[in-house]
Amino acid sequence: MKRLWIAPLLVVLAALFLLSPSAMSDDAALSLNLRSRVKSQGKDVHDVVDKKAAVDPKKTALIVCDMWDDHWCKSAARRVGELTGPINDVVKTARARGVFIIHAPSSVTAFYKDRPQRRKAQQAPFAAAPMPLSTSERWGTAWAWPDGKREGVLPIDDSDMGCDCAIKCKIREAWTRQTPGIEIADGDAITDNGQETWNLLAQRGIDHVMICGVHLNMCVLGRPFGIRQMVKLGKNVVLLRDLTDTMYNPERPPGVTHFDGTDLVVEHVEKFWCPTCTSSDITAKTPFRFKDDPRAKAK
Numbered sequence: 001m002k003r004l005w006i007a008p009l010l011v012v013l014a015a016l017f018l019l020s021p022s023a024m025s026d027d028a029a030l031s032l033n034l035r036s037r038v039k040s041q042g043k044d045v046h047d048v049v050d051k052k053a054a055v056d057p058k059k060t061a062l063i064v065c066d067m068w069d070d071h072w073c074k075s076a077a078r079r080v081g082e083l084t085g086p087i088n089d090v091v092k093t094a095r096a097r098g099v100f101i102i103h104a105p106s107s108v109t110a111f112y113k114d115r116p117q118r119r120k121a122q123q124a125p126f127a128a129a130p131m132p133l134s135t136s137e138r139w140g141t142a143w144a145w146p147d148g149k150r151e152g153v154l155p156i157d158d159s160d161m162g163c164d165c166a167i168k169c170k171i172r173e174a175w176t177r178q179t180p181g182i183e184i185a186d187g188d189a190i191t192d193n194g195q196e197t198w199n200l201l202a203q204r205g206i207d208h209v210m211i212c213g214v215h216l217n218m219c220v221l222g223r224p225f226g227i228r229q230m231v232k233l234g235k236n237v238v239l240l241r242d243l244t245d246t247m248y249n250p251e252r253p254p255g256v257t258h259f260d261g262t263d264l265v266v267e268h269v270e271k272f273w274c275p276t277c278t279s280s281d282i283t284a285k286t287p288f289r290f291k292d293d294p295r296a297k298a299k
């Protein structure tokens, strides 16, 4: 009769183990609320599709794109300043949960040439990519150009380079490094190179790539570690849609506010490239909004 006690005791012990902090913390999956836009057959519109995904943080990288220390456009530089704290928050929280952080300040990685995080990227063992990486260049790195068949054209006209200041800024070489407001920790890596990024991901068995930073209509889509290239390489890519910005001048088509312009490009990504989520899924804080966003108070 005494043995009857054993079964409930085992159940209690198992429950205690599952609820214990060690079982709950590090290995807990990231719970992402993914938003995509899907066109059903025979319909002209894309419907919003929300999906929950549980993602293993150990198989996930977070790439920080082009969060430089300065920008030739004063408005763009000011908005990067606003994004810096919230991006550092998401980087810190993601890192603590086991996500691999890649800092990608394009064209200025030489600033970090003696840092172990830069050498880690250069020394990761070569891994063959499943398709040739783009070799054509733009703005100091290889570039994944728009894929007209897949995505048509961007919904905003950035052919003037997108300065939205009242007095137009002159294009100059403005950046020298990543903004010091985003901490680079021991376990992180620094690269702006497509092959190095691929090697780092292969070395760690990483299938999921989250990306944040600027500017969505240009570098976040086009860099060799950016959305187009990562999606084409078969990674499960997610854009943190509140932690990005565009180069878009409202005087250009389609003539909407700067912030509506950014939302249009987010929609474009959700339609043709990958789902998005907000930083809330990582930090449990309210999604980021820019101070000048006239819609910020409406919500």
Ligand SMILES: [Zn+2]
Pocket: 072, 073, 074, 075, 076, 163, 164, 165, 167, 168, 169
């Ligand atoms: Zn400007």
